[in-house]
Amino acid sequence: MTGLNSLGKETLSRKTTIVTLTTDFGSADGYTGIVKGVILGIAPKTVIVDITHEVKPWDLRAAGWILGNSYKYFPRGSIHVVVVDPGVGTDCRPLVVVCSQAIFIAPDNGVLSWVLKDCPHCQAYELTSSKFWLNPVSNTFHARDIYAPIAAHLAKGVSPQRLATPIDSQLLIRLPCPSVRIFEDWLIGEVVHVDHFGNLVTNIPGDLAMQARECVVGDCHIGAITKTYASVTAGTPTAIIGSHGFIEIVVCQGMADSVLGLGVGEPIKVKLSATYY
Amino acid sequence: MTGLNSLGKETLSRKTTIVTLTTDFGSADGYTGIVKGVILGIAPKTVIVDITHEVKPWDLRAAGWILGNSYKYFPRGSIHVVVVDPGVGTDCRPLVVVCSQAIFIAPDNGVLSWVLKDCPHCQAYELTSSKFWLNPVSNTFHARDIYAPIAAHLAKGVSPQRLATPIDSQLLIRLPCPSVRIFEDWLIGEVVHVDHFGNLVTNIPGDLAMQARECVVGDCHIGAITKTYASVTAGTPTAIIGSHGFIEIVVCQGMADSVLGLGVGEPIKVKLSATYY
Amino acid sequence: MTGLNSLGKETLSRKTTIVTLTTDFGSADGYTGIVKGVILGIAPKTVIVDITHEVKPWDLRAAGWILGNSYKYFPRGSIHVVVVDPGVGTDCRPLVVVCSQAIFIAPDNGVLSWVLKDCPHCQAYELTSSKFWLNPVSNTFHARDIYAPIAAHLAKGVSPQRLATPIDSQLLIRLPCPSVRIFEDWLIGEVVHVDHFGNLVTNIPGDLAMQARECVVGDCHIGAITKTYASVTAGTPTAIIGSHGFIEIVVCQGMADSVLGLGVGEPIKVKLSATYY
Numbered sequence: 001m002t003g004l005n006s007l008g009k010e011t012l013s014r015k016t017t018i019v020t021l022t023t024d025f026g027s028a029d030g031y032t033g034i035v036k037g038v039i040l041g042i043a044p045k046t047v048i049v050d051i052t053h054e055v056k057p058w059d060l061r062a063a064g065w066i067l068g069n070s071y072k073y074f075p076r077g078s079i080h081v082v083v084v085d086p087g088v089g090t091d092c093r094p095l096v097v098v099c100s101q102a103i104f105i106a107p108d109n110g111v112l113s114w115v116l117k118d119c120p121h122c123q124a125y126e127l128t129s130s131k132f133w134l135n136p137v138s139n140t141f142h143a144r145d146i147y148a149p150i151a152a153h154l155a156k157g158v159s160p161q162r163l164a165t166p167i168d169s170q171l172l173i174r175l176p177c178p179s180v181r182i183f184e185d186w187l188i189g190e191v192v193h194v195d196h197f198g199n200l201v202t203n204i205p206g207d208l209a210m211q212a213r214e215c216v217v218g219d220c221h222i223g224a225i226t227k228t229y230a231s232v233t234a235g236t237p238t239a240i241i242g243s244h245g246f247i248e249i250v251v252c253q254g255m256a257d258s259v260l261g262l263g264v265g266e267p268i269k270v271k272l273s274a275t276y277y
Numbered sequence: 278m279t280g281l282n283s284l285g286k287e288t289l290s291r292k293t294t295i296v297t298l299t300t301d302f303g304s305a306d307g308y309t310g311i312v313k314g315v316i317l318g319i320a321p322k323t324v325i326v327d328i329t330h331e332v333k334p335w336d337l338r339a340a341g342w343i344l345g346n347s348y349k350y351f352p353r354g355s356i357h358v359v360v361v362d363p364g365v366g367t368d369c370r371p372l373v374v375v376c377s378q379a380i381f382i383a384p385d386n387g388v389l390s391w392v393l394k395d396c397p398h399c400q401a402y403e404l405t406s407s408k409f410w411l412n413p414v415s416n417t418f419h420a421r422d423i424y425a426p427i428a429a430h431l432a433k434g435v436s437p438q439r440l441a442t443p444i445d446s447q448l449l450i451r452l453p454c455p456s457v458r459i460f461e462d463w464l465i466g467e468v469v470h471v472d473h474f475g476n477l478v479t480n481i482p483g484d485l486a487m488q489a490r491e492c493v494v495g496d497c498h499i500g501a502i503t504k505t506y507a508s509v510t511a512g513t514p515t516a517i518i519g520s521h522g523f524i525e526i527v528v529c530q531g532m533a534d535s536v537l538g539l540g541v542g543e544p545i546k547v548k549l550s551a552t553y554y
Numbered sequence: 555m556t557g558l559n560s561l562g563k564e565t566l567s568r569k570t571t572i573v574t575l576t577t578d579f580g581s582a583d584g585y586t587g588i589v590k591g592v593i594l595g596i597a598p599k600t601v602i603v604d605i606t607h608e609v610k611p612w613d614l615r616a617a618g619w620i621l622g623n624s625y626k627y628f629p630r631g632s633i634h635v636v637v638v639d640p641g642v643g644t645d646c647r648p649l650v651v652v653c654s655q656a657i658f659i660a661p662d663n664g665v666l667s668w669v670l671k672d673c674p675h676c677q678a679y680e681l682t683s684s685k686f687w688l689n690p691v692s693n694t695f696h697a698r699d700i701y702a703p704i705a706a707h708l709a710k711g712v713s714p715q716r717l718a719t720p721i722d723s724q725l726l727i728r729l730p731c732p733s734v735r736i737f738e739d740w741l742i743g744e745v746v747h748v749d750h751f752g753n754l755v756t757n758i759p760g761d762l763a764m765q766a767r768e769c770v771v772g773d774c775h776i777g778a779i780t781k782t783y784a785s786v787t788a789g790t791p792t793a794i795i796g797s798h799g800f801i802e803i804v805v806c807q808g809m810a811d812s813v814l815g816l817g818v819g820e821p822i823k824v825k826l827s828a829t830y831y
Contacts, residue, residue, distance in 0.1 A: 018594060020587060026331075026473030027304075027581075030343040033297060033328035037351035040295060040324065044352070047594065048326075049602075051587035054580075057474055058530055066584040073698065074591035075598070086530050089505030139505045141520030144350065196580030197611055228643030228693045243695030253612055253640050303608075303750030304581075307620040310574060310605035314628035317572060317601065321629070325603075334751055335807055363807050366782030416782045418797030421627065 017155040018047045018078040022067050023143065024055040025083075031141070035081075035148045038134065042152035049074075058086040060111045061175060065193055068114025069244050071102050081143070081151050082106045089139030094127040094146050096160050097169065103154055105147050110175035117177060124172055125164030132163050178203055182272075191217065191249075191266040198255025199248045202268045206241030214271040215239040217249050218262045235259070239270075294432040295324045295355040299344050300420065301332040302360075308418070312358075312425045315411065319429035326351075335363040337388045338452060342470055345391025346521050348379050358420070358428050359383045366416030371404040371423050373437050374446065380431055382424050387452035394454060401449055402441030409440050455480055459549075468494065468526075468543040475532025476525045479545045483518030491548040492516040494526050495539050512536070516547075571709040572601045572632040576621050577697065578609040579637075585695070589635075589702045592688065596706035603628075612640040614665045615729060619747055622668025623798050625656050635697070635705050636660045643693030648681040648700050650714050651723065657708055659701050664729035671731060678726055679718030686717050732757055736826075745771065745803075745820040752809025753802045756822045760795030768825040769793040771803050772816050789813070793824075 019039060025031040032053050039046055051070050055063040063084040071080050085092070085107045093108040099119035106112050108126075116122065127146060130137065132153050134145040150163055180189040180203055189204040200217065206225075209215075215222040222239045225247070232238045234253040237260060242248030247270065251259045296316055302308040313325050328347050332340040340361040348357050362369070362384045370385040376396035383389050385403075393399065404423060407414065409430050411422040427440055457466040457480055466481040477494065483502075486492075492499040499516045502524070509515045511530040514537060519525030524547065528536045573593060579585040590602050605624050609617040617638040625634050639646070639661045647662040653673035660666050662680075670676065681700060684691065686707050688699040704717055734743040734757055743758040754771065763769075769776040776793045779801070786792045788807040791814060796802030801824065805813045 016598060018591075020591075022584070022587075027327075028329055028331040029470075029472045030299070030328045030347040031473075033299075033326055034347050034350045036326045037295075037297075037347065037355070040326070041350070041352040044293060044324075047598075049587055049590045049594070050581075051584045052582055054582040057532075070584040070588050070591065073588045073595070075595040078591070087505075087507050090507045138518070138520045140517060140525075144520065193583075195583045196585075228641075230641050230644045240694060241692070243692045243698065248694075255611075304604075305606055305608040306747075306749045307576070307605045307624040308750075310576075310603055311624050311627045313603045314572075314574075314624065314632070317603070318627070318629040321570060321601075334809075364782075364784050367784045415795070415797045417794060417802075421797065 016045050016047050017043070018049055018074055019151045019155055020049045020051050020070070020074060020078060020080045021053065022051040022055065022063055022070070022080065022082040023053045023084060024057045024059065024063065025053045025143070027053055031143070035143050038144055038148035039152045039155070042149055043155040046152060046155045055084055058084060060084050060086075060109060062193065064111045064114045064175065067111070068118065071104075071115065074102065076101055077103075079103045079105065079151050079154050081147050082111050083143040083147055084111055085109065085142065088142050094142060095172070096125040096127060096150065096154070096164050097172075098123045098125070098160055103160070105151055105154075107142070108173050110173045112172065113175040113177055116169070116172060116174060122169050123160075124167050124169035125160050126167045127163060128165045129163055180204055185272045186269040187272060188267065188269045190268060191262065191264050194257045194263055197250070198257040198259075199242065199250045200256050200260070200262055200266070201242055201244060202247045202249070204247045204268060204270055206245050206247060209247055209270045210241065212239075212270045212272065215247065215249070215268065217268040218260065218266050220260055220262075222249060229253075293322050293324050294320070295326055295351055296428045296432055297326045297328050297347070297351060297355060297357045298330065299328040299332070299340055299347075299357065299359040300330045300361060301334045301336065301340065302330045302420070304330055308420070312420050315421055315425035316429045316432070319426055320432040323429060323432045332361055335361060337361050337363075337386060339470065341388045341391045341452065344388070345395070348381075348392065351379065353378055354380075356380045356382065356428050356431050358424050359388050360420040360424055361388055362386065362419065365419050371419060372449070373402040373404060373427065373431070373441050374449075375400045375402070375437055380437070382428055382431075384419070385450050387450045389449065390452040390454055393446070393449060393451060399446050400437075401444050401446035402437050403444045404440060405442045406440055457481055462549045463546040464549060465544065465546045467545060468539065468541050471534045471540055474527075475534040475536075476519065476527045477533050477537070477539060477543070478519055478521060479524045479526070481524045481545060481547055483522050483524060486524055486547045487518065489516075489547045489549065492524065492526070492545065494545040495537065495543050497537055497539075499526060506530075570599050570601050571597070572603055572628055573705045573709055574603045574605050574624070574628060574632060574634045575607070576605040576609065576617055576624075576634065576636040577607045577638060578611045578613065578617065579607045579697070581607055585697070589697050592698055592702035593706045593709070596703055597709040600706065600709045605634075609638055612638060614638050614640075614663060616747065618665045618668045618729065621665075622672065625669065628656065630655055631657075633657045633659065633705050633708050635701050636665050637697040637701055638665055639663065639696060642696050648696060649726070650679040650681060650704065650708070650718050651726075652677045652679070652714055657714070659705055659708075661696070662727050664727045666726065667729040667731055670723070670726060670728060676723050677714075678721050678723035679714050680721045681717060682719045683717055734758055739826045740823040741826060742821065742823045744822060745816065745818050748811045748817055751804075752811040752813075753796065753804045754810050754814070754816060754820070755796055755798060756801045756803070758801045758822060758824055760799050760801060763801055763824045764795065766793075766824045766826065769801065769803070769822060771822040772814065772820045774814055774816075776803060783807075
């Protein structure tokens with residue numbers, strides 16, 4: 001628990017703490033502005049950073065995956081609020097999860113699954129002390145009424161113990177994260193995210209596949225891993241090691257998802273042997 | 278006027294002041310970035326928060342309603358700039374409105390109607406002192422040339438009296454805000470906003486209707502008020518007390534507007550008697 | 555070089571420096587949040603402002619044009635990162651360009667063309683000192699791995715000379731910026747941008763055309779320059795001097811691009827004589 005204690009101290013002594021937001025709220029209704037107003041009212045020196053508010057409504061998997069890829073790039077001690085909450089107002093527990101790198105605030109609905117894979121030694125808490133929440137608490141907007149004030153109190157240096165009750169992190173809800181299998185001389189995974197550029201991000205780690213001479217995604221034979229988007233002519237699909245460290249199927253200056261007609265869940269296999277398929 | 282004076286002093290002594298932005302500018306053209314550049318050039322310590330820039334072009338009603346629901350969650354003394362301005366460059370007056378909670382900057386076109394309902398004792402000013410504006414002032418981008426520098430000067434503690442001329446707040450343009458009527462044993466209102474989740478937000482206050490056993494929106498009989506989105510099975514419409522404090526017609530994990538084929542302006546009636554309809 | 559030196563000193567002594575971001579990353583995937591996390595990890599006092607992340611993927615021209623219109627409104631010494639990078643991972647050089655007003659960070663692919671027109675006496679540098687970058691550097695996300703840490707080090711006051719190698723700014727890649735011609739008594743230009751409101755922004759400077767009695771865009775005769783959007787009845791196209799200082803073809807409370815069926819590249823001509831066409 002030394003890591004957690006030192007993180008607690010660091011947070012207290014920082015002049016500014018970062019709070020990030022990852023939600024499915026969109027940007028049209030003012031909901032994210034309201035959350036920021038609540039945070040800044042309690043902790044005026046907080047620096048608030050939007051990770052995204054454009055998660056597809058109720059897509060826990062996408063939100064969790066994006067957060068899992070993003071939090072590592074923020075300074076140690078940052079506080080990450082992730083609210084995709086189809087069960088808001090039910091008995092889904094509001095959580096704080098503290099690990100050596102960061103603090104996470106989210107409902108206990110699986111959205112932290114990707115973070116929890118990285119942080120086996122985290123300490124989880126259930127938010128129970130309603131005196132730190134807005135009053136009254138609505139049944140529909142816990143980001144405003146519970147998560148924002150809790151983030152702000154943590155940013156000011158209030159310890160998680162004062163805000164919440166320790167619980168067993170092994171009992172948190174986890175979504176199945178698709179795993180990579182080996183079958184004969186193939187690595188078999190799947191497309192886990194399609195980004196703004198239409199790139200098909202898979203779950204096959206780049207370091208396992210760097211020498212691969214053949215990738216097959218859906219029914220499309222893509223060929224060898226190439227170095228950059230621009231290694232092939234415009235419009236041609238290719239496989240690269242993407243910025244997340246995983247194999248991505250991309251189309252140079254094109255949208256791979258629409259060119260290939262593929263999306264999340266599509267199987268991908270990568271030949272381990274250097275022999276051309 | 279004690280409230281206004283104390284607000285003035287508070288603003289002066291704060292290290293940082295919040296300026297929020299509510300516009301129909303979208304996020305594609307750099308317009309909102311330019312507004313922020315102007316503010317930060319004059320008042321570098323300002324914390325700028327986007328409420329939304331995705332108001333439908335020229336939709337004064339939506340912008341005013343969103344601002345009216347958002348400003349209360351920001352710290353006292355925050356400055357709220359709202360620019361939806363179909364008449365930019367005409368003789369529509371640029372305003373500053375000071376109330377005990379906040380300062381508002383907007384054109385005199387009705388976009389402050391929802392705020393003015395809350396703040397009957399506000400003090401209004403017409404912006405007249407062009408030496409505080411950018412020079413020259415365009416006919417098309419007053420947010421950059423007038424509203425942003427005025428927000429920045431106010432954030433630095435310049436008093437409204439130095440920037441503007443007092444006017445009678447009773448003469449400001451107000452849009453008709455749809456009201457709730459009682460007819461026999463029904464409360465009758467309408468849908469005033471459709472949010473990113475497709476929720477139909479009405480103008481019927483939740484505290485009047487908490488015991489209601491029957492809601493009818495358009496031709497759809499919805500039934501009783503339930504506690505949460507998740508009180509019914511996925512795909513079923515229900516009525517809840519939403520986060521704004523008003524009745525919302527929602528569909529659990531679905532978009533009520535498309536499921537029901539309804540939008541802004543649709544009548545809703547709620548039976549006051551506890552007897553089932 | 556006096557201007558550059560004094561800018562360097564100013565940057566060093568400022569408490570906070572602004573870093574702006576102009577990209578085609580969209581807002582759905584967390585990419586912009588990650589860039590901000592990297593910057594704030596190195597330079598926690600930086601104020602980060604989004605100019606836009608909604609540039610059409612790989613549209614260097616649009617990104618460069620938007621940046622060229624925006625940077626002037628930010629305080630002197632601001633650092634502008636623009637990343638639209640179809641050639642990411644290839645041997646396209648990463649640049650820092652210092653001028654008296656601002657510092658620009660971008661790939662050498664022409665996206666700085668509009669800025670370079672304004673700043674003939676700038677000093678260009680190629681980013682060569684990888685010890686200031688994230689390690690390892692991916693082939694696909696230089697904004698995170700190279701541009702963000704460089705922006706942060708500059709914001710902290712590290713001199714460009716320590717981060718990069720001086721190069722000849724005359725050799726930077728420049729895109730052709732469409733120019734205005736005179737033919738008989740007409741000024742001939744083109745539509746260079748269509749904004750969120752459907753306004754057709756041209757490259758014909760307003761001060762040359764203020765007296766014009768006749769504009770023709772595509773096959774549409776628009777008539778004289780008017781003062782404001784609201785100078786004509788709703789739905790009617792007109793020509794105004796837009797906020798960028800150029801002639802814009804607009805439709806009062808309508809979208810000119812769809813009303814007229816016109817877009818970027820469309821020719822426009824403006825009669826210089828005061829005689830009606």
